[in-house]
Amino acid sequence: xxxxxxxxxxxxxxxxxxxxxxxxxxxxxxxxxxxxxxxxxxxxxxxxxxxxxxxxxxxxxxxxxxxxxxxxxxxxxxxxxxxxxxxxxxxxxxxxxxxxxxxxxxxx
Amino acid sequence: xxxxxxxxxxxxxxxxxxxxxxxxxxxxxxxxxxxxxxxxxxxxxxxxxxxxxxxxxxxxxxxxxxxxxxxxxxxxxxxxxxxxxxxxxxxxxxxxxxxxxxxxxxxxxxxxxxxxxxxxxxxxxxxxxxxxxxxxxxxxxxxxxxxxxxxxxxxxxxxxxxxxxxxxxxxxxxxxxxxxxxxxxxxxxxxxxxxxx
Numbered sequence: 039x040x041x042x043x044x045x046x047x048x049x050x051x052x053x054x055x056x057x058x059x060x061x062x063x064x065x066x067x068x069x070x071x072x073x074x075x076x077x078x079x080x081x082x083x084x085x086x087x088x089x090x091x092x093x094x095x096x097x098x099x100x101x102x103x104x105x106x107x108x109x110x111x112x113x114x115x116x117x118x119x120x121x122x123x124x125x126x127x128x129x130x131x132x133x134x135x136x137x138x139x140x141x142x143x144x145x146x
Numbered sequence: 147x148x149x150x151x152x153x154x155x156x157x158x159x160x161x162x163x164x165x166x167x168x169x170x171x172x173x174x175x176x177x178x179x180x181x182x183x184x185x186x187x188x189x190x191x192x193x194x195x196x197x198x199x200x201x202x203x204x205x206x207x208x209x210x211x212x213x214x215x216x217x218x219x220x221x222x223x224x225x226x227x228x229x230x231x232x233x234x235x236x237x238x239x240x241x242x243x244x245x246x247x248x249x250x251x252x253x254x255x256x257x258x259x260x261x262x263x264x265x266x267x268x269x270x271x272x273x274x275x276x277x278x279x280x281x282x283x284x285x286x287x288x289x290x291x292x293x294x295x296x297x298x299x300x301x302x303x304x305x306x307x308x309x310x311x312x313x314x315x316x317x318x319x320x321x322x323x324x325x326x327x328x329x330x331x332x333x334x335x336x337x338x339x340x341x342x343x
Contacts, residue, residue, distance in 0.1 A: 045268075045334065046334070049334070062180070062184070063177050063181055064180065064181050064184040064185060069182065071198065075201065077198075077200025077201075077204070078181075078198045078199045078200065079178075079199035079200040079201075079202070079205040080200065080205065080208060081205075081206050082177045082178065082181075082205075083174075083205065083209045085177075085214055086173075086174065086209070086212075087212055090216065092314060102326075104184075104187065105180075105183070107180060108176070108177065108180060109186070139335065
């Protein structure tokens with residue numbers, strides 16, 4: 039898929055995954071790269087930006103048989119942002135789909 | 147080149163040292179170190195992890211742009227916006243046209259407006275001196291058809307010049323703000339992953 043598309047939707051993907059559960063970086067990256075083919079390394083800078091913007095916070099938690107892991111959690115404003123962006127995306131996707139389907143109908 | 151964790155982290159660190167504050171850089175490095183260590187605990191090799199993370203040079207470049215744009219936003223100065231623009235140019239050829247060209251045009255426009263303002267401001271008092279001399283009856287200075295009209299005209303010139311300079315200042319602040327928003331948008335939508343995806 040086109041890179042610009044991916045880059046634009048990465049933020050909402052990260053917010054959505056975190057809306058379901060707190061994640062450590064590796065977990066979040068795996069969750070997203072399972073479905074979207076993207077340079078995994080770019081997710082970390084994005085997480086830092088979301089943290090700067092106050093949408094996520096981090097905390098350390100012990101892991102079974104390893105060093106503590108850094109978990110990312112959505113803040114209240116992060117939840118609101120996730121909700122807003124999701125709404126916006128859903129409406130946008132529905133419009134695009136309607137247009138694409140309409141185009142196919144006309145061609146037939 | 148050996149594609150392992152140490153090399154990956156060395157590249158990120160060397161590219162960002164001096165730009166990012168130490169604690170922020172350490173925080174970023176710790177994320178990648180954790181990524182490698184969990185990945186390896188899950189049976190993946192250094193090379194595999196490197197490949198799916200993408201080029202550390204590109205990642206460092208992105209982090210740098212993000213940091214500098216934010217800095218230019220928080221602390222408004224010519225120097226900071228200049229650094230942010232230069233870093234953004236490094237993200238891809240696209241930005242040479244869509245960032246550098248508008249940036250240069252804007253800077254030239256703001257400088258030209260400022261210089262015109264300065265000319266008018268300086269011209270006013272000089273012209274008024276001639277008017278006053280003419281009113282006093284010194285013929286060599288008779289550049290005006292009517293010295294009184296000349297005097298008012300000179301005052302008008304200076305006022306206009308000062309207004310231009312003040313207007314230019316607000317224009318610069320406006321474009322600074324819009325420019326930052328544009329760099330952020332440009333960064334989050336267009337460039338950054340074009341080489342590494």
